[in-house]
Amino acid sequence: MSGSASELAHRLGEHAEAVCREYLSNGHRSGNYWMVGDVRNTRGRSMHVRLKANAKCAAGKWVDEATSEFGDLLDVIRESCGLIEFRDVADEARRFLALPRPQPLVSDQTRRPAAARGSPDAARRLFAMSQPIAGTLAERYLAGRGILLSAHERALRFHPGCYYRDLVTGETQVLPALIAAVTSLDGQITGLQRTWLDPSGQGKAQLTDPRRSLGDLLGNGIWLGLDPGAPVPVMAAGEGSETMASLRMVMPPLPIAAATSANHLAGLILPPGCRRLYIAADADAAGRHGIERLSQRAGEAGILALVLRPQLGDFNDDLRHLGPAYLAARLSDQLVPEDARLFLPP
Structure with missing residues (x-):
């Protein structure tokens, strides 16, 4: 030392x-x-x-x-x-x-740091410092959002004391956080999304921006249900991790990617051999650019792009307020019949 x-x-x-x-x-x-x-x-x-x-x-x-x-x-x-x-x-x-x-x-000014702030290396190290979500405040937070995911979802972890800095005042806090790995198609971690949580278990922490990302995000996503290297003929993509995790609740066999923002959704890299892409929309128009650009790119690659629309504000709202059975029935009407039979429970 x-x-x-x-x-x-x-x-x-x-x-x-x-x-x-x-x-x-x-x-x-x-x-x-x-x-x-x-x-x-x-x-x-x-x-x-x-x-x-x-x-x-x-x-x-x-x-x-x-x-x-x-x-x-x-x-x-x-x-x-x-x-x-x-x-x-x-x-x-x-x-x-x-x-x-x-x-x-x-x-010191010329020395290259071991892991530059906000880099993929920093993201990988923070992810390694985190723990599986089973039995943690992160699992409780997701359950409060109606999301009960398998313990095998390797993209999601929990950190009991994640460093948060207020970008305006410079003040720092140590708070628990849900950690979501942003990965490339081959499973390499390129970034993270951190969601700081209220230590009392009452949802997100009371912060101006309780959710932040770091690392290389463009082209990559928070992948749920992706087996790196396996063919992905059909998949779904959207902006928010909770929106996409809500879809995974009712369509567990379907590989799903959350791009973290509309701009990153527009640039999401699609797996080779993908034939159909379902894009999850929110009820507002904020993410329209990302949907339109991704649909255009998919079409240029010969991929059929179909937009899934929620009944309420987003699919997590549908899951929490209308229930998984209603959400599954609404999705059934929007999926290609072959996909409805394959991905939705009987």
Whole structure:
């Protein structure tokens, strides 16, 4: 560890209990230790952080008995905040300690970072730091939207403490988040969509923009039910992840892609051999450009493009307010009969 990192870790160790109360808030003090579930601030007791130094161990050192992970308080800040790059971890540590940011050296200015902010590498690392959604707040959030997906949906994960920065004030928060992987057709993660959640379980977090994306999005999508390399003769695509997950609820065999925005929908790369494309529309006209452009591109590639229209504002509204049986019946009237028999339950 570099000198600056060692110095920051030492300074944090001098305030170990305050650091734990800030970044491991789901834990509690027990004697000379802070007890918590893990370094990502999960409830439990398997991880303990030393609060005062002794002859053998510095303050701030921690061990997770369940996983054999160990580290210092910089690791706690990185994992609990969902940070990727060390400079962001160091900035957060300095913010906590009320220290000024150092002036960059010439060599620092020219050094290429290991994972540039907002890059596909950063997206892959954050996804790897997340966990499956089963039993988490993310699963509860989706269930509240009427979406009950299989545990085999590898594109969706949960991070218990994802770093959020207000773009206007610069203030930061650590909040749970639903993490959705944006991938290419071969299954490579190129980006992410983060949906920050209210820790109380009451839907999205109360933020100006509770949903943000990072990485390379154009041409790629949040794919549900895609087996990389397998033929995809029929598929569905749309903007929003919850809209498309709602369609997957009633048509589980159908590969589905959420492009995250109208502009990205327009540029979605379609699988080779695709013959029919269903494009999910919302009731408003905001995404009309994306639908029209994708339909045009599909037609130029010899793909039949058909638009699916909801009864209410979007297909998640239909699922929640009208029910899956009604949604399936409405889709049955809009699908090619062959596809209705193949993808809709009997």
